Amino acid sequence: MGIGNTRHCPTDSPTGDIAYLTRSEHRIPTLVALTKRPRSRSELCELTGVSSSTIRRTVDEFENRVWIRKDGYQYVATRLGESIASGMEELIDRIETERKLRDVWHWLPDEMDRFSIETWADLTVTVAEPDFPYQPVNRFESLLEGTTTVRFLRPEVALMDPCFDVLTRLIGDGVDVTLIDRPNCHTYFRSTYPKRSSEMLQRDNFTVLEHEELPPYGIGLLDDRVVISCFERDSGTIRALLDTDVPAVRDWAQSVYERYEPDARPLEPQRAVE
Structure with a gap:
């Protein structure tokens, strides 16, 4: 030797x-x-x-x-x-993964504990920094571009500018979009964007469902990526966005979405008009 x-x-x-x-x-x-x-x-x-x-x-x-x-x-x-x-x-590499997760760990779903450290390393973590508060929103905007399906549980990040503009365009292009959120959240966004909301609700490829008891995080299922949006518990401010293409995370996210979808009810027509 x-x-x-x-x-x-x-x-x-x-x-x-x-x-x-x-x-x-x-x-x-x-x-x-x-x-x-x-x-x-x-x-x-x-x-x-x-x-x-x-x-x-x-x-x-x-x-x-x-x-x-x-x-x-x-x-x-x-x-x-x-x-x-x-x-x-x-x-x-492991410490770099820990460093990007430590500040958002208390906002993550408890189920994240079940995933291996190697899975954590494959997460793209985008945090709202004091100087760049819209980084999670901008990240999701880039993920929306080009997708052909959107299913989102607690889709607040998708309804913020500029994501809402992209979402509106996707719906106009025929992309299938299903949003499951709390009634008060739908009421807020319909009052904020009355004309566009009314036009979107008339599209057959746009489905709005309501559920009273949703998890404290958002789950988005796009073509190739799974999105987890993390909210500040008291204010509801979006603090971080995680996205990945790891199959194990997608299987978990799919199961969470399917857990809530059967009990979600369509938006009432009268409330939609209002």
């Missing part, structure tokens, strides 16, 4: 090695880069943006730990180094 004469560097503990790798931002990228192909010290300097002396110390430490070996004027990762680099990349 070419490492028989390598100096071994004892460490206090596994967490000591982890701490070493994470104390400087260039170390993990350096090790990962050496798993791809051999590289010289000058290449590593250019890649990481650190000085030659810093890279020299880094590769010396890596060699001491048997994570890399020298091959002429270049360095290449050993199998041990490849294992460490892969593990660190996986750890970083």
